[in-house]
Amino acid sequence: MFAQDNRERIQAVENSFRPSGKALSQLGRVLIGEGRLMKLSRRGPQPKAFFLFNDVLVYGSIILNGRWNKNQQVIPLEYIQLEDLEDSTKMRNQWLLRTPRKSFYMAAVSYEEKRAWIEHIEECQSRLHSAGSRPRPDFAVTWIPDQASAVCMRCSNSFSVAHRRHHCRKCGFVVCGTCSKKRAVIEHIHPTKFLRVCNMSHVTPAFPQRNIEQR
Secondary structure (H helix, E strand, O other), rough: OOHHHHHHHHHHHHOOOOOOOOOOOEEEEOEEEEEEEEEEEOOOEEEEEEEEOOOOEEEEEEOOOOOOEEEEEEHHHOOOOOOOEEOOOOOOOOEEEEEEOOEEEOOOOOHHHHHHHHHHHHHHHHHHHHHOOOOOOOOOEEEOHHHHEEEEEOOOEEEEOOOOOOEEOOOOEEEOOHHHEEEEEEOOOOOOEEEEEEEHOOOOOOOOOOOOOOO
């Protein structure tokens, strides 16, 4: 009975991301829970549909609540690191989710729901680690939201229509184009792609030698 119910629930999640979503049905995969959480993006907090499985965390943008989602993201749980956070002026009941490619803030509607999500994720991770899965050592920085700074965090010049905001993929700072002309490979984000980095981060020894300057 449980196996059939689990298959039907996973199929419903899979169907909600069609036609572009990845297949989620796998032998041994169990849907632990699901819910609507807030994810802090560059434009501010955005509601997202989250689905916790025993081995992956899936989320996406909500088009029709409970029935249709898009922009599916699938993150293996061994690639996730969680950090509990105090309430901020913008988001209550928040925590930080880090992955090798992307890190972001999340929030629940209540403290109890926040604790439930964190505890269930950590419990699933513990079981994976007991089975021999190893966590990833490198995690992407968390981007500072656009609205957090009216000036470049490197040169202090004000942003405008002509003087646009960008993000350094190494430190997460909000910077201007002049202060982020450099490009470098950050291997835990992408093994070959040259990403925007600020001039300060570009000179740090943590970068591989594959780097270029954008002119």
